[in-house]
C-alpha cells in the first residue's frame with residue numbers, strides 16, 4: 001500500500017448527499033478478479049451516456065477537474081454495498097482523499113486499506129472547501145496527514161480527527177495482515193480457550 | 202475471554218467481550234471471527250493476495266463459500282454460464298474453495314443459494330457468534346443474536362489469513378418497536394418505517410439492537426428481514442436477542458450443535474440479552490400500531506412512506522436532501538402530489554436475502570392464489586436457496602406463481618442487483634422485495650419501489666401500487 005503523507009491537488013466538488021457505492025462503481029464492473037483498471041469506470045453511469053460518450057456536465061469530465069486528486073462530497077458518502085471496488089476505482093482514477101461530513105462505515109474502513117484518506121469535517125468546513133473546489137483548477141487544497149489539516153485556497157486550515165492507529169498505518173504504508181500475523185500466539189491461545197468455553201463453535 | 206462481573210452490558214457488549222483476542226491502549230481490538238462467509242464477487246482478489254504472499258486460510262473449517270451474485274437463475278444453468286466474466290468469477294471461487302479447502306456449495310448443489318440465506322439454513326449461523334462476509338447484508342445474521350457485519354475485500358483477506366479483524370467498538374443503539382402490528386403489516390414494513398424515521402445515516406457508527414414486543418412476536422424469517430436492512434439504516438450491524446423462537450429454528454440444522462453440546466450452547470445463549478440498566482448511546486422507539494404498509498418512492502431506502510401517502514416535493518425537505526429528492530423524482534419519473542397507489546408498474550421481483558425465504562414466498566403466493574398478473578406486467582420469483590425452492594415446490598407454491606404468470610427461477614441474487622441477465626430495462630418500474638432502490642441497482646435506468654412480498658404480489662395483480670389491506674379484502 002502506498003504511504004499517505006501530504007497531498008496538494010485539485011479538488012472536485014460533488015455536493016450530492018448519499019452517494020452510494022453503486023454510483024461510484026456500478027455492478028457490471030464487479031466481475032473483475034483484479035484490483036486495477038477500474039478508474040475509467042469510476043462513476044460510470046453519471047459520467048458516460050449509454051453509447052460510452054462522456055457527459056460534459058459531469059464534474060470529472062470538465063477540463064478543470066480531469067486530474068482531480070481530492071473529492072469534496074455531500075453527507076454519507078460511500079453508503080450501500082461493501083464493494084472495495086469503490087475505493088479501488090477512486091484510487092485508479094487518482095483520487096487519494098475524500099472530504100465529507102460523514103461516511104458509511106464499510107467504505108470508510110476500505111479507504112484506509114488502500115491508502116486513501118477519508119476526512120471528516122463539520123458542515124461549515126465542508127461548505128467552505130466545497131466553494132473552493134467549485135473554483136476548479138485554480139483551487140488546490142493541501143491535505144497534511146501528519147498535522148491533520150486541510151488547507152483551502154485562502155490559507156484557512158481545518159483540523160480533522162483521525163484514529164491514531166490508522167494514521168500510523170497510512171503514514172507508513174503498513175499492511176495490516178503482516179502486523180496481525182505477528183500476533184499469532186495471542187490468536188492461538190484465544191482458540192485454545194474458546195475450544196473449552198464454547199466447544200460447539 | 203474477558204468477563205465483566207459488574208456493570209450492566211448490552212447484548213453487543215457481551216458478544217464483543219467474548220471475542221476480543223487482544224486490545225491496544227487506544228481501544229483498537231483484534232476480534233476473533235467464528236464464521237466467515239465468502240461469495241464470488243468480493244473474494245477473488247483476497248484469495249489472490251494469499252497466493253501471492255504464500256499464506257494459507259487459517260481456519261478453513263470456519264469458512265463457507267457459495268456463489269450467488271453472478272449465477273444465472275434460469276433452468277439451463279447446469280449447462281454453464283454464458284457471460285464470460287461471470288463464468289470466470291464463479292470458476293475462480295470454485296478453484297479457490299477447493300484449493301484452500303473451505304466448506305463449499307457449488308452452483309448445482311441443492312443447498313446453493315444467497316449466502317445470507319444459506320448460512321442460517323445450514324446452521325452455520327448461531328447465537329453469540331461473530332460472522333463476517335464481504336457483503337454489506339451480512340447484517341442479516343444478527344437476527345440470531347450474532348454480531349454480523351459486512352467487510353471489504355482487504356478485510357476478507359485479513360480474516361482468511363488470521364481469522365481475526367482489527368476493529369474498534371461501535372456505539373450501542375436501541376430501536377424498540379412496541380405493541381402490535383396491524384393486519385397486513387410485515388417485518389419489511391417495520392424496517393422501512395424505521396429507516397424512514399432514522400435516515401440512511403441514522404445508524405452510522407452504531408450497532409443496533411432491535412427489541413420490543415413486535416420484534417419478539419416475529420418469526421426468524423421476519424427477524425432476518427429486519428436485521429438485513431440494518432445496513433440501509435447506516436448501522437454496522439443489527440442484533441436481536443436470541444430466544445425460544447431462535448433455538449427452535451436452529452435446532453437440528455446440519456451444523457448446529459447436538460446432544461450435550463446443544464445443552465451447553467443453549468445455556469450460554471440464554472445469557473445473551475441486554476442487562477437491565479445497560480447504556481445505549483441512542484434510542485429510537487416506534488409504536489407497532491402506527492406502522493402502515495410502507496413503500497419507497499425515491500432512490501434511497503430512507504425515501505419510504507406509508508402506501509396511503511402522496512409523492513413528496515423537493516421543497517418538503519431541507520439541506521442537501523432538496524437536490525437529492527429532485528434528482529430522485531426525475532430519475533423515478535414521478536410527479537410530486539401523486540398518490541402512491543396511482544403509480545403503475547411494469548415488473549415484480551420477489552426474492553433476495555431480504556425477502557427470499559419460504560415465509561416470504563408463502564405470503565406472496567397467498568395473494569396470488571387464483572389471480573393473475575395485470576396485462577403488460579412481468580413477474581419473477583427467485584427463491585433464496587435451492588432448499589427454499591424445493592420446499593416451495595413441495596407446497597405447490599411454484600404452481601400458484603406460474604399460473605399467475607410469474608417466472609419461477611433457480612436460487613441466486615438475480616434481479617436484486619442484476620449482475621446476471623436478470624435486469625430491468627431502462628425506464629422499467631419494478632415492485633421489488635429487495636433492499637436497495639439506488640439508481641441503476643436493478644438495471645440501467647431501472648426504477649425500483651421496495652415493499653413487502655404481499656404488497657409486491659398485489660401490485661403485480663393490480664398493475665399499480667396498492668394498499669394490501671384493501672386489496673386483501675377483495676375476492677380473487
Ligand code: SF4
Nearest residue numbers: 338553554614617618
Ligand atoms: S440478494 Fe441482493 S442484497 Fe442480498 S446478497 Fe444478493 S445482491 Fe446482496
